[in-house]
Amino acid sequence: MTLAPLLDAPFAVQLHVATVIPAAILGALLLARPKGTRWHRLLGKIWIALMVVTACSTFFIHEIKLVGDFSPIHLLSIYVLFGSRQAIAAARRHDIAAHRGHVARMYLGGIVVAGLFTLLPGRLMHASLFSGLSNWQAAATAAALAALLIAATVLAIRHGRLFGVGKSSKRLA
Numbered sequence: 001m002t003l004a005p006l007l008d009a010p011f012a013v014q015l016h017v018a019t020v021i022p023a024a025i026l027g028a029l030l031l032a033r034p035k036g037t038r039w040h041r042l043l044g045k046i047w048i049a050l051m052v053v054t055a056c057s058t059f060f061i062h063e064i065k066l067v068g069d070f071s072p073i074h075l076l077s078i079y080v081l082f083g084s085r086q087a088i089a090a091a092r093r094h095d096i097a098a099h100r101g102h103v104a105r106m107y108l109g110g111i112v113v114a115g116l117f118t119l120l121p122g123r124l125m126h127a128s129l130f131s132g133l134s135n136w137q138a139a140a141t142a143a144a145l146a147a148l149l150i151a152a153t154v155l156a157i158r159h160g161r162l163f164g165v166g167k168s169s170k171r172l173a
Contacts, residue, residue, distance in 0.1 A: 005127040012060035013124065019057065023050035024115065027150070028105045044091075044103075048084050051106060053082040072112060080110045101143075112149050119145065 006017060026047045030040060055077040062069040083106045090098035117126035119142040121135075131140035 001129055001156070002044050002131045003128060005124050005131075009124055012057050015055040016054055016061060017125075018048045020115075021056040022112070023047060023054055024111045026050065027103075027111055031104070031107065035100075048088065051080055051110060052084050054101065055110070056085075073117075076109055076114060080106050112153060116149065 006014065026043060030043055030047055030153075033040065058074055058077040087099050087102035087106070090096075090102060117123070119129070120126060121138070124141075126138070130141060133141065161165045
């Protein structure tokens with residue numbers, strides 16, 4: 001592992017990584033912990049802010065150009081911006097099922113799925129995380145990380161922590 005590729009990257013990439021890593025950790029913590037507490041609300045506001053900055057930073061990153069300077073990942077960034085607004089609005093009107101759905105989709109799409117794509121060969125995070133490893137070792141490590149993220153997500157869904165499955169999604173008064 002080396003930070004050299006990240007330290008040599010443009011500022012927008014550094015900002016993106018500096019906000020997405022804490023958003024990933026904080027988001028997992030928020031999904032796993034009890035909801036509706038004062039800590040949940042405070043940390044949730046911080047998470048939303050991190051996600052918005054992360055999404056905004058992508059508009060200054062143009063490494064993959066499919067449509068002009070943009071790629072499909074920019075569509076996800078647009079969703080995160082609109083999803084953040086929707087998640088906040090749902091929480092304010094106490095529509096917990098809608099809030100949970102928006103947040104879960106932002107986390108799964110914006111953190112888990114997008115994060116897995118950063119582990120592909122040729123990408124900056126692959127170069128940072130897997131430098132010095134053989135292709136086989138890098139692939140095995142990436143597969144283990146992917147399996148861990150997928151297993152954690154499946155467990156969260158099965159225990160009703162995402163999407164309200166297994167628990168009542170009552171509207172709080």
